[in-house]
Amino acid sequence: MRRPPLFVAAWNAAFLLPVVVLILGAVSARWTFPNVIPEAYNGRGLLFLVRNAAGISTSLASSFAYSIAVVLLSALLCVLPASVLARYEFRGRVLLEAVLLSPVLIPAIAYAMGIHFVLIRLGLADTAAGVILILTAAAYPYMLRSLVAGFQGIDPNFEACARNLGAGPFRRLLLVHVPLLAPALVAGGSIVFLVAFSEYFLVFLVGGGAVKSFTGYLFPFLTAADIPIASALTLTFLAVPLVLFAVIDRAVLRFYRRRGIE
Amino acid sequence: MTAFPRRRIPPSARPSVLLRLSPLIAFFALIVLGGLVAAVLQSLGPPGHRFYPYDKLFMDDAFLGTLGHTLYVALVSTVVSLAIGTVGAYLLWRVPASYQRSLQVYRLPIVLPHLVIAFVVMVFFSRSGIVSSVLYRLGIIDEMTSFPRILFAPNGAGMILAYVIKEAPFVMLLAFGVLARVPRRLHTTAKLLGAGESRIFFTIMVPHMAPIINQAAIILFLYTFGAFEIPYLLGASKPQMLPVYVFSRYFHGSWEDRTTAMAALVVLGLVALILVVVYTRTVVRRSASERIL
Incomplete structure (x- = not known):
């Protein structure tokens, strides 16, 4: 086809x-109608990041920590069922698989608001443990799906041989399956991480104000429509998963190179 | 990837199979199933009037408006996302393979969180936003107020835009995955026989994409139906979207409102369960490569 360069x-x-x-928004000073690009630029948005570095990094670290915990808990819960x-x-395998994968389709609000009352009674509301539990419920099916596919690609003779x-x-x-499952763990883990890290509502509902999150930090600035600050924070927010995925990609590649699998 | 065949469970392995399955089943039963059951229990009225909250709910015009509005926003965003996503996938497929690699940025919105998408929509589509400014510069509108109200509009336009921006690339990714397996000669032959682009799209491409379209339709519809963030940021205060209705009734209403909020949540859950059953039935017979989830 002739068009590509323009099309691209x-x-x-x-x-x-x-x-x-x-x-553009992050470095803008004033951006009013009818200006298609900002009228003036300054460093207010970026300065905000520097001035509030402590609060921002606390909330980022908190989001990062509970998201990693959700990935680990999902992997732990799913690896053995996936092998089965x-x-x-x-009999009932298809049904069981459908039921276990269903939380990905059922809107989380449907069970999260129901269980919230129970979590309060158990003292798990407003705690990181409660947040990790509810986020795991919403995100583990991605891990399960990925691990089932991963196990299906591993020759059962490997296991028989080890046995x-x-x-x-x-x-x-640990020595046979986990190394061979690494790509499936990374693929599933990346989605689980992204779901947990991007979630606002469940953290807000179950964590109250007590569990800090970056989405919770960002939210008031979005509604206030303060373009420079909201843009600067949003870009920070995007950087985390992008950097993480780049790091993981390289780590997985190195891992396989070292073992000569590639 | 070749899948190794499944085998029957040898009787000696039965206890170990049960042991391996039970932690996840227990977790699912406690949190997901437990949560749904807890919602039902909290939605019931006092003894003798167990279903009174539901009677009240379906007599409430605000709730009926909310339900209709939510179904409408979910349906429109799903249909538009599917249309743009499948056409986009076909455009991508037609481009020579050497260019396809340089077009992969379309995946960007898939990893952008909904909060971010909502903010982008605000910046672009508010009355003083970028689109309005561009239209003014082009002389299409002569003042800010002649730009239609998109954010917080009762017709849900802002939410639909946000969902389409987020979901059309997702459909594109899935549909392109299917199209990659369609032999090029089908396209060439159809062209030689004089078929136009739209005919090729509808008679060759759409049937190939159909399984993915069916599954994606249910996934997108359910997501839009039950999501909180985008309606909370971009939705109108009247009519509200169902999740926002449930949330605000539950946390800002009276004690009695909590029960009706839970009844509304049960309605949401029932719609979800019905669609989960439909989804499961459509994918049961599909091979792993044809399934999204």
Whole structure:
């Protein structure tokens, strides 16, 4: 087709536009109607990040910590069930798989607001533990799906071989399956992390004000429509998953290179 | 990736299979199922008038308006996202493979959080926003107030825009994955036989994408139906979207309002359950590569 260069430019421009606007917004001083780009620029938005570095990094660290905890808990909960669902055929397997994957379709609000009352009674409301539990419920199906696919791609003979050589179930899991499942763990883990890290409502509902989150920090600035500050914070927010994914990508690549699998 | 075949459970392995499954089943039963059951229990009225909150709910015009509005916003955003996503995937497919790599930025909105999308929509589509400014410069509108109200509009335009920006690329990603397996010669042959672009799209591409479209439709609809963030930021105060209605009734209402809020939540949950059953039935017979979830 003859058009591509122009098509490529228009396509990329359209999808990058939001980020360009966020960058412009972050350095703008005044941006009023009918100016398509800001009238004046200053460092107020960026200065805000520096001045409030303590509060911002606390909330980022908190979001990061509970999101990683959600990834680990999801992996822990899903790895053994995934091995069963991938390896065995039994009556009700399809139904069981559908039921266990259903939280990805059921809006989280439906069970989160119901369980909230119970979490209050158990003393888990307004705690990080409560937030991790509810976020795991919403996000674990991505891990389960990814691990089932991962297990289906591993030759069962590997496990039989390890068993014949005398490895117990725990060693087989740790030394045979986990390394082979690394791509599935990373793929599932990335989505789980992203879901947990981006979530506002569940953290706000179950965590109250007590569990800090970056989404909670950002929210008032979005509603106040303070463009420079909201843009600067939003860009900070976007950087975290992007940096994390880049790091993980390289780590996984190195891991496989070292083992000569690639 | 080749999938190794499943085998029957040998009787000796039965206890270990149960043991391996039980932690996740217990977690699901406690939090998800437990949460749904707790919502039902909290939605019931006093003894003898168990379903009184539901009677009240369905007599309440505000709730009926909310329900209709939520169904409408979910339906419109789903249909528009599917239309843009599938056409976008076809455009991407037609581009020579060497260019396709440089077009991958379309995935960006998939990783952008909903809060961020909502903010971008505010910046672009408020009355004093970028789109309004561009239209003014082009002489299409002569003052700010002739730009239609999109944010917080009772027709849900701001929310629909936000959902489409977020979800059309998701559909595009899935649909492109399917189209990548469509042989190029189908397109070439159809062209030689004189079929136009739209005919090729509807008679060749759409049938290939159909399984993905069906699944994505349910996923997107349910998400839009039950999400809180975008309605909270971009929705009108009247009619409210269902999740916002439930939330504000529950936390800002009287004691009695809490029960009706829970009844509304149960309605939301029932719609979700019905669609989960439909979804499961459509994907049961599909191979792993044809399934989204």
